[in-house]
Amino acid sequence: MILEICVTSVESALAAQRGGAQRVELCENLSEGGTTPSYGMISVARKKLRIRLHVMIRPRGGDFLYTDDEFEIMRQDIAVASELGADGVVFGLLTADGNIDMERTRALVNAAKPMHVTFHRAFDMTVDPVRSLEELIDCGVDTLLTSGQADKAPQGSPLLKKLVAQAGSRIEIMAGSGVTSDNVSSLAGETGAKAFHLTAKKNAESQMAYRKEKLFMGNGQQSEYEWIVADESHVRKVKSALDALL
DSSP: EEEEESSSHHHHHHHHHHOOOSEEOOOOOGGOOOOOOHHHHHHHHHHHHHEEEEOOEEEEEEEESOOOOHHHHHHHHHHHHHHHHSSEEEEOBBBBSSBBOOHHHHHHHHHHSSSSSEEOOOGGGOOHHHHHHHHHHHHHHOOEEEEESSSTTTTTHHHHHHHHHHOOOSSSEEEEESSSSTTHHHHHHHHHOOOEOOOOEEEEEEESOOOOOOOOOSSOOOTTTTTEEEEEEHHHHHHHHHHHOO
16 A cells, blocks of 8 residues: 655655655645646755655646647756656646647656656546556556546546556556545545555644734735645554555
């Protein structure tokens, strides 16, 4: 059973490690679904972590149809992740008609070798999941992160079960979105999945004594005095639930 925690800081990566996760997906801008983290964040995380470090390769939020310039950014970010000692990279590319962009996916898989490659939930936006899974296997992808094309993985469990059966030992199917300590056991039992992805998030509170209220630096009028971090105790609960299945 593999437990991967999606994190946006070194602090959260270390919390995931202490909680028993075997790997982290490091990214930034979780509110946009995750984008590529900075050179500095990857470097410091790699120096501090003992567990596997997988780096998100995504130049922006939004869809997964990329321009030539964005594709080149992804190629160079993969090179940086490799240089800094990442164990894996995470990306997803689609064509305008909702299919896997096989040409570019294969090119990035080759550029990433020998790092592990995860194709992320761009898969959940594809028109034909059965065909798309075969295409990812053909491209040499190691892991597919998917919610079963539902908003949350528990709702997508029927398709997840089919994908796990279809994949066999050819590719790892990792269930993600809405996975918690309360549902991970049933999700594993219903789908046969052996890898799970979650944020295990909680809000961190600023230690600022002086606060300028009602002044916002970003969109959505989110408080500048709180942010999301990984909850070590929640990670530990999920890990315990998975260990109980072995």
